[in-house]
Amino acid sequence: MLTPAAQRRSGRPDQNGDGRVFARLWAATASANLGDGLVLALVPLLAVQLTASSGLVAGAKLAHTLPWAVTPLLVGLLVDSMDRRHLIVFCNLVRAAVLAALTTALLLGAAALFVLCFLYVAAFCLAVGEAVADIATTALVPSVVPRHRLEWANSWIRGTESVLNEFVGLPLGGLLIAVGPVWAAGGAGGLYLAAAGAMLMLRGRFRPAGPPPGADAAGKGRHLLTGGLRILWRNRPLRTLTLMSTVMAGCWSAWLAVLVVYTVQGPVGLSPTGYGLLLTALGSGAVLGAALAPRLARALGIRWILAADVVAGVVMLGTPGVSADVAAIACATFLGGVGSGLWNVEVVSLRQRLVPHGQLGRIGGAVRCLGWGGMPLGAALAAGLAELAGPRAVFALAAVLTALTLIPLLRILDAPALDAPAREGPGQPARRP
Template sequence: MENIARSLSSPRNNFWILWGSTTASNLADGLFKISLPILAAALTQSPGLVAGVTFAITLPWPVLALHAGVLADRYDRRFMMVTANLLRVVILSTIVLFAATDLVSIWMLYGCALLLGVAETFADTAAMALIPAVVQSSSLEKANARLVATQTLTNEFIGPALGGLLTTIGVALTLGLSSGLYALAMFFLLNLVGIFRSERVHSNSISVDLKEGLRYLAKQRLLRTLTLIVGVMAGCWSAWLAILVVYVVEPGPVGLDKWGYGLLLAGIGTGGFIGTLIVNPITNWLGRRWAIGMDILGTFTMMAIPAITTNPILIGIAAIIGGMGGTMWSVVVATLRQKIVPDHLLGRVSGAMRLVGWGTLPIGAAFAGIIAQTAGVRMVFALCAAITCLLFIPFFRIITDEVISTSLRE
């Protein structure tokens, strides 16, 4: 083990060390996010109580994203990630222990899910700010594409599939493996070489630091516009996901069974992985602007197709196109943010942008429920398509090649 650590500990290996940590932690994410609801379903027959586990996992994002950004700009970002992974190991090991002795309760599961969500919020915010410290600026696009591809494969494909298989043997086994993978991610992070904190001295007031980050984002025209656009699209995606099952699973008009529904949703992940493979060629050929525009077009397609047809193949193709656009957006916008935002503000700006993206998710779901109840499910898709189409107005007016070039030079 000592020899392995010594061979890893080289600045030129930093990206691959981070990639190893990303692989382990996202595979662990995929495992526990499918296992906890299954464990909850074994504890209660109430769908609402089972859904509460997912709610608890996601709640820390809108509540703590800005504060996580402040800490990422104040303290060592690697230390934040190591600490978050250590917390994950402890929490999951505790659940395994209690599950193995039949002492776990739904309320204990809520508390653990909430703490896992807190750990995810701080770890992911720190990771977004840490990437420029391990990769040269000229390689950021390629590095982000590789990391997003890894996240898509492990979190959306391998993790859930492996988790579903292992839970047939025992949920404790799945959660134990997830805990071990977080420990492995922690081992990788400890082998990063370099300084991973902002050199700038920050104020003594967290509120002052928060306002500084928000002011920067509000004044930066390109990032501000991108943040508002992704907030609208995230709300539309949430509405689509919230109501899709009613539309496609029998007795819905599309008439798929549950397996077919899962296959359709896998189209998003498939498209996402394809998007990571083509984002760099598209960027080199058409420029960053059109790589961003592909997501608006992809989201529009994903919303519009189910509004006009019940053909599951066409809806699946639309999901693939939407997934492609989503990961292309993630790679290009992450790279722009890392190139534009000063290092001492990167954590706060990343947290603020993520806050807007996650903050519209419950709004989109609520919107879908109200419209579906009053005007029908297809109207939800149609309205989301119309709203997404309107995003081409700020895209053509503000997100121009000139604005992108100017922002990168500032």
């Protein structure tokens, strides 16, 4: 039998479940995600302190979100070409260095315009680092846990991301910025350093086995960057799930784009604080869904778990269209969050089973590219429809489009295609559809 270190060098997980290895990966993920939460608060709140221009403040947020739309394909290629542990360590060290430079500028009292310009650059770099860390971590999980424990591992990682990003990082970041932006920037940088240290404790090599992407296609590099999309398109279950995710992400984005108008300025009459608590229900549901995913998958099967998420999404998106009762909207929002947590754990685990280790980065980048691509489109369509017919029309259309995704899930994705990989014992290769 191979030792755990030899198994990791060969790209195979320790089938006995080396909990210490996963604990180090989880610790690195937790530390980095708490830093991400601080950064989520830091970027807009620091921009507000530096300028009174709404356009310039929005520009800082754009710089922090743009990399998710333009870099996933390149990031996926890097993840499949390099040692994933080294890549995560490097990106966390770069993020720590960027925040150290921002902290230094704030301590030296640099001109507001200079700090604002540097904040734009820093926000972009931090978002690129987050993309690299997230995609590489997802690709690394199958190398440190056996196949039959993927739901368990992904449940821990996804739940931790939700808790530390939304419930701890954001309010803690706001508190630190109230004391002084230096504390938020320095604290996030320290967390990224801690994440890099935890990853350095992960022994072994985690470079995908086999030739690097494009090595067998000399002179045909025109398809290298889009390789993830091409691989994804040939895999029927993953292609269908990704297209469903794109539609649902657009619907969720449309819902969020008009929800604040409907609940704060519209008939619901919430205060800004109340609106924040409403969104907290979404995050709470996501944490619960991620925690329940492993048990429910064993009891019901993956296809029915995913169908439950679609139904929960329809309820969440459609409820504001038929009711202005805040309790009903909050319960529906919580239910939608539970479905989202279930979906995230199960779809990621399924992808890790169906895709060879050497392609997980490119597939992950392609999924992110398509999924995030639906969000700005949904928000733009929601803005136009809300002007013409009001917010309730947006909620109704989003619910209908989400409900239609049940058709490919129940008819195109048959139960064996989704549930067979989950029943495979440790050490067996995933069956390709």
